[in-house]
Amino acid sequence: MRNLPQILIDDFHVLGKNMPDAIALEVNGKKYSVHYPADTPLLYVLRDDLGLTGTKYGCGEGQCGACTVLISGAPRRSCQISVSSIAGRSITTIEGLEKDGHLHPVQQAFLDAGAFQCAYCTSGMIMSSVGLLRTKPKPTAAEIMQFLQGNICRCGTHPRILEAVNNAAQALREQNP
Secondary structure, eight states: OTTOOHHHHHHHHHTTOOOOOEEEEEETTEEEEEEOOTTSBHHHIIIIISOOTTSOOSOSSSSSOTTEEEETTEEEETTSSBGGGGTTSEEEOGGGTOBTTBOOHHHHHHHHHTOOSSOTTHHHHHHHHHHHHHHOSSOOHHHHHHHGGGOOOTTOOHHHHHHHHHHHHHHHHHHOO
């Protein structure tokens, strides 16, 4: 049943097959109950069941950063985390950053700096940057580059990404002096 949409898993239940236990998740402030095998990667649940497709499948090995989400505020690779291991913890996806029609300052900074080309890596870059700025509000360029080391951009927009993170850091400091 791994990687099956919830509707297909529900069919297993109707047919009397063994159903995985319900797993309680909190994603973007909303509570969900999902039925997946315990070792199913969080990425598949987010995309296939919850329809949160901003989190991307890149390499499936936790090396590219496209699947980065925040778990209890810290950036983590959702392709490497089992859905059962994060039950009850707060999960934030790229869709959960926007509040009341306003983009998060990091999202806005990426747009303003044009810090993407194909945009496949963008959600992971943004989520990692949000995690960085939560712990280090005034990072140096070297710290930003080091923190984003695990996020791959094949289009080569790294200078604009660095600019965007610096601009977002400044905007966040101005919001919260």
